[in-house]
Amino acid sequence: MEDTINAMQPDATAAMVDQWNRERPDLDATPMLVVGRLFRLTDEADQRLRPLFAAADLGNGDFDVLAALRRSGPPHALSAGELSRTVLVTTGAITKRVDRLETRGLVSRTVAENDSRGRLVTLTAEGIALTDELIAAHLDNQRRLLAGLTEPEREQLATLLHRLAATLDC
Numbered sequence: 001m002e003d004t005i006n007a008m009q010p011d012a013t014a015a016m017v018d019q020w021n022r023e024r025p026d027l028d029a030t031p032m033l034v035v036g037r038l039f040r041l042t043d044e045a046d047q048r049l050r051p052l053f054a055a056a057d058l059g060n061g062d063f064d065v066l067a068a069l070r071r072s073g074p075p076h077a078l079s080a081g082e083l084s085r086t087v088l089v090t091t092g093a094i095t096k097r098v099d100r101l102e103t104r105g106l107v108s109r110t111v112a113e114n115d116s117r118g119r120l121v122t123l124t125a126e127g128i129a130l131t132d133e134l135i136a137a138h139l140d141n142q143r144r145l146l147a148g149l150t151e152p153e154r155e156q157l158a159t160l161l162h163r164l165a166a167t168l169d170c
Contacts, residue, residue, distance in 0.1 A: 052138060079118055
């Protein structure tokens with residue numbers, strides 16, 4: 001497989017592996033062909049996807065909160081703990097994001113019916129409208145990022161990444 005990948009087009013990751021093979025032929029550096037590329041692709045995807053959210057004046061991770069609330073279905077409300085588990089960040093990070101979104105009128109906080117100490121974060125009508133607009137553009141951007149792969153290749157990659165995530169328990 002390494003020969004197939006390297007025969008396609010040299011890249012910085014393949015160059016690093018070649019250097020390690022030269023300097024330390026006793027080591028198998030081929031895992032870098034996957035892990036190194038995953039890191040590089042993550043950084044590149046982030047750089048290409050972020051401008052959409054920045055143009056909407058959303059901070060890092062703000063859209064994640066909006067999207068989690070929108071996909072939760074009516075009434076589009078979750079507790080900070082539920083948001084934290086869904087978005088995979090701390091409740092402290094959620095609080096900061098919700099503060100920013102509330103200031104913009106995209107979410108509101110209300111007292112939970114079953115726990116007067118608990119608060120629910122709810123999307124406002126403006127928040128729903130913005131999220132619906134952004135998710136369509138976001139998915140278009142993701143499609144453009146994957147345009148170099150055929151549908152079967154995208155399906156195979158999704159399956160392989162799912163398997164890798166399962167082996168890492170994430």
